[in-house]
Amino acid sequence: MKTAIAKFCLVAGGLLPAVAMLALGQADPEQDHRWHDDSARVAQVVALDECDPTTFNAALGPDFCKNIALGYSTTFANLFAEAAAGTPDPNWDFEPDTLKIKEGTIVSVVDQGGEPHTFTEVASFGGGFIVPLNDGQATVPECAGGFSSVAVAKTRILQGSSVQITGLKKGTHHFECCIHPWMRMNVEVK
Numbered sequence: 001m002k003t004a005i006a007k008f009c010l011v012a013g014g015l016l017p018a019v020a021m022l023a024l025g026q027a028d029p030e031q032d033h034r035w036h037d038d039s040a041r042v043a044q045v046v047a048l049d050e051c052d053p054t055t056f057n058a059a060l061g062p063d064f065c066k067n068i069a070l071g072y073s074t075t076f077a078n079l080f081a082e083a084a085a086g087t088p089d090p091n092w093d094f095e096p097d098t099l100k101i102k103e104g105t106i107v108s109v110v111d112q113g114g115e116p117h118t119f120t121e122v123a124s125f126g127g128g129f130i131v132p133l134n135d136g137q138a139t140v141p142e143c144a145g146g147f148s149s150v151a152v153a154k155t156r157i158l159q160g161s162s163v164q165i166t167g168l169k170k171g172t173h174h175f176e177c178c179i180h181p182w183m184r185m186n187v188e189v190k
């Protein structure tokens, strides 16, 4: 009997915060509504890659790729070989593939990969500014010039940092990485 009571108290104690939240929401629905609006104002996007630090840094300089090697990284040579074969590494990616937001929402893009990317809005998807990675697609105008173009450089995200995209109008927006042009996503603004 003692055990049963103790169990009941434990369960009731665990439920208490949830019950309290529910009661609060019911008592003040407007407050609850505001919470939802606040949480919807920033939408998170992540950029991921699997650059292999050993081969990338040998080719591009120390500290270019800061990935933690997990045993399944893409070597510098393989990145180019796979892109040229039309089967670029799908683990170099923006997530989610499609983001649906309300107008006014801030899109925050964080680079959780090991190397720099760009999050560049383009009229239509196409090639980036490193031609051998383009699988034959022409460089899109928004990526032309690479980082020597201020417009392109402004869309760069360094590893571990983030950029905020604001002021997106209603409609569908296309974003791609000007370095790895198979990294693509749509942002649908309602």
Ligand SMILES: [Cu+2]
Pocket: 116, 117, 118, 177, 178, 179, 180, 183
């Ligand atoms: Cu990229």
